[in-house]
Amino acid sequence: MNIKEIISKKKRGQPLTADEIKYFVDGFTNGSVPDYQAAALLMAIYFKGMDSAEVSALTDAMVHSGEVLDLSAIPGVKVDKHSTGGVGDKISLVVMPVMAALGIPSAKMSGRGLGHTGGTIDKLESIPGFRTEMPSGEFFDNVRKYGIALVGQTGSLAPADKKIYALRDATECVDSVPLIASSIMSKKIASGADVIVLDVKVGSGSFMKTEAEARELAQTMAAIGGALGKKTVAVLTAMEQPLGREVGNACEVFEAIQILRGMGENDELEVAVKISACMAYYAGKYENLAEAEKAAADVIVNGKALAKFEEFVKIQGGDLEKFYYNYSLLGADEKMCRLSDKVSYVVAEKSGYVSELDAEKIGRAAMLLGAGRLKKDDKIDHFAGIRCLKKIGEYVNEGEAVFLMRSNVEYESAAELLRNSYRLSDLRVIPGAVILGVVEQQ
Numbered sequence: 001m002n003i004k005e006i007i008s009k010k011k012r013g014q015p016l017t018a019d020e021i022k023y024f025v026d027g028f029t030n031g032s033v034p035d036y037q038a039a040a041l042l043m044a045i046y047f048k049g050m051d052s053a054e055v056s057a058l059t060d061a062m063v064h065s066g067e068v069l070d071l072s073a074i075p076g077v078k079v080d081k082h083s084t085g086g087v088g089d090k091i092s093l094v095v096m097p098v099m100a101a102l103g104i105p106s107a108k109m110s111g112r113g114l115g116h117t118g119g120t121i122d123k124l125e126s127i128p129g130f131r132t133e134m135p136s137g138e139f140f141d142n143v144r145k146y147g148i149a150l151v152g153q154t155g156s157l158a159p160a161d162k163k164i165y166a167l168r169d170a171t172e173c174v175d176s177v178p179l180i181a182s183s184i185m186s187k188k189i190a191s192g193a194d195v196i197v198l199d200v201k202v203g204s205g206s207f208m209k210t211e212a213e214a215r216e217l218a219q220t221m222a223a224i225g226g227a228l229g230k231k232t233v234a235v236l237t238a239m240e241q242p243l244g245r246e247v248g249n250a251c252e253v254f255e256a257i258q259i260l261r262g263m264g265e266n267d268e269l270e271v272a273v274k275i276s277a278c279m280a281y282y283a284g285k286y287e288n289l290a291e292a293e294k295a296a297a298d299v300i301v302n303g304k305a306l307a308k309f310e311e312f313v314k315i316q317g318g319d320l321e322k323f324y325y326n327y328s329l330l331g332a333d334e335k336m337c338r339l340s341d342k343v344s345y346v347v348a349e350k351s352g353y354v355s356e357l358d359a360e361k362i363g364r365a366a367m368l369l370g371a372g373r374l375k376k377d378d379k380i381d382h383f384a385g386i387r388c389l390k391k392i393g394e395y396v397n398e399g400e401a402v403f404l405m406r407s408n409v410e411y412e413s414a415a416e417l418l419r420n421s422y423r424l425s426d427l428r429v430i431p432g433a434v435i436l437g438v439v440e441q442q
Contacts, residue, residue, distance in 0.1 A: 003027060003037050010044040018057040025061035029160040035167060042164070042173045050178035055220060056227045058178065062186035063228070065160035069136060069192035071107055074144045077283040078105045080193035081275060082184050084217065087205035087363035088242030088388075092120045092150075093256035094264075094272040094300075095279060097308035100147035101299040102276075104283050107143045108150045109157060109191040111165060112373075112380075121152040126250035126382035130318035148312045158190040169373070175207040181220040189228055196225055196232045197279045199271070202436055203240035205359020211236065211436060218439035226441045233282055236436040237271050241357035241392055244268040248371040248385020248406070253323070260306040267434045273297050274435050342408060345401040346415055352424030354390050354402070361421035362386060362403075365414040369407035381408055386418070392431045396424065 006020050016024075024041060027033035050058065071078045079099060083089050092110065099106040110132075112119035121132045132152040134142075142149035151157075161183050168174050168183075188196045200218045201208065208214035218234035225232025244265045246255040258264050259272060276296035277289050286292040299305045313320050366372055370381030387404040390396045403418045405411050 003033050003041070007037065007041045007044060010041060010048055013048040015051055015054055016057075018053075018061075021054065021057045022061045025058070025065055025160045028163060029065045038164070039167055039171045039173075042168060042171065042179065045178060046173045046176045049176075052220070052223060055178045055182055056224055059182040059185045059189070059224050060228060062158055062160040062164070062182060063189045066158055066190070067136065067156040068190050069107075069139070069157070071105075071140070071143065071192040071194075074105055074107075074140065076103075076105050077195055077285075078107050078143070078193045079195040079197065079279045079283045080106070080108050080188050080191060081197045081199065081279055082110075082188055083199040084180060084184065084201050084214075085207055086201040086237075086239040086243060087359040087366075088244050088247045088252065088255075088268075089199075089201070089239075090123060090244065090246075090252040090256040090259075091199060091268065091272050091275055093123065093253065093309070094259050094268075094305070095276045096148055096150065097260065097312055098272070098276040098296050098299055098305045099279055100308040100312070101304040102280055102285060102295055103147065104280055104285055105143050106148050106279075107139070107191055107193055109187050110150055110152060111187070112152070120150070122380050122382070123249045123252050123256075124150070124316075124318070125380075126253055126323075127313060127318040127320065128322040130313060131316050134316070142315055146308075146311060146315060148308060150312075150316070158186045161186045177213070177217050177220055180207060181217060181224060185221055185224045185228070185232075189225075189230055194231065195279065195282050196230050197275060197282065198222075198232065198234040199275055200234045200236050200439075201239040202236055203238055203359065204361075205239040205242060205363055215437070215439060222439055222441045231282060232441055233278055234439040235275055235278055236439065237274075238432060238434050238436060239359055240432065242359050242362055242388055243271065245388045245391070246385060247362055247366045247388070248369075249380060249382040250323075251385040251387065251406070257306070257309070260300060260309055261303075262301055267431075269300075270434050273300075278438070342406070342411060344405050344407075344411060344415065346403040346405065346418045347399055347401050348390075348396045348424065349398065350424060351396065351398045352426055353395050353428045354392050354422055355425035355429040356423035357388065357392050358421040361417045362388070365405075365417040365421070368409075368414040368417070369405060369411055370409055384408065386414075390422075393429055395428075 370384035
C-alpha cells in the first residue's frame, strides 16, 4: 500500500478501504505523506466524493490520530455544539454559558476561521489574556467545577484534522460534504461529549448554498454520529445575510455579550435559543423542545447566562475589564468605534429597502480587512471588522451608511465587495425564516 496508489484509486472514483484511509491519515499526521500528496488526495475526494462507509472510516481515523477525551467521570450528560461556519456567527459564545446556567455540562473544542467564515477561537482570543489551550486535566476540572470549558485544537486532540483543516483552506477544498462532515465530527467525538448538536448553515454566507446541500451534510453527520455511538442532531439555519450585525472578532464578542444581556438582534437570539433548546432537550433535561426553549430564554433574561459567560472568561484567564475598557463603545456609536486606525463607511447611492445582503461577500470583505485568513499562516487582526448598519427589510436613504468598516490596512477592495453585496428595492422585502428545520439520526 502506498499513497500514490490511494490517490489514483480515488481519482478514478473508486471507494477506499478503511485501511487505506487510515494509512493516509496516519501518514499525513506523522509527516510521511507530504502536503502535495495529501492535497492531491483531498482534491480527488472533493471531485469524486465518498460513500458513507468511507466518511465514517475517515472520521474514525482522524478521531484516533490523537487523544480521545473521556468525560465519563464528570456527572451528567455532556453536550457539545458546532457550527458548519457562517458570517457573523457568534452563537457558540452564547449557547455555552446558557448550557452552564441550565446545569448541563458543556465541553467544547473549537477551530479557527476557515475561508470567509470566522472561528470561535479567534473571537475569544480578542479578549486580553484568554487562554484557548490548557492541559486536559484542567479542561476536565473546569467542566466538572463550572460546567463549561473550551479549548482550541491541540496537537493531542484530532491532530490529523487540524492539518487537513488548514490544507483544505489553502487548496480550495472547503465545500465538500465528506470533508466537512468528517472534520466536524472528528473534533466533536474526540472532545468526549455524549450529545452533539450541529448548527448547519444554509445560504450565500455558508459552505452549503442550498437547503438540499445542507440537509445532505446534516444527514451525513448524524449518520456518522450514530455509527460512532454519539447522539447527534442538526439544526438548519439561514445564512443569506450575516447573523446579527457585527462581522469580525472583538466586535462579535461584544455582540455576543449584548445577546446575553437580552439586547441582541432578533435573528441571532432566535438561533441561540433554538440551538440551546436542542442541546438541553436531547441531553434529557426537559420533556419537550418548547419547555427547553423557555428555559434557555429565561436564563438570558434573568442574567444567569451572562454571569456564566463572565465566569467562563475569568477561569480561562481572560480579562473582561480590559476588554470593556478598550472596546466598551463598540457598537454603541459608530463614530466612536476606533478599534482600528482606519474607520470608513460604505454609503448608499440611492434610497430604498435592502432586498439582498450577500453574506459571503461581506465575509470576504472582512477577511480582506484583516479579520480572516487568505493563507493558513496569516495573522488575524482581532480589531478589524464590519458592522451591517442596514439589513434586509430596512430602509436606507441616499448617502446614508450601509456598512461601517474597521481596519488597519487599505480597505478599498473590501469596500468594493461591500458595494456589490447588497441590493435595494422600492418595495419592502420581508426577511425569510431563520430556522429551516431539524435533522435527527435515523
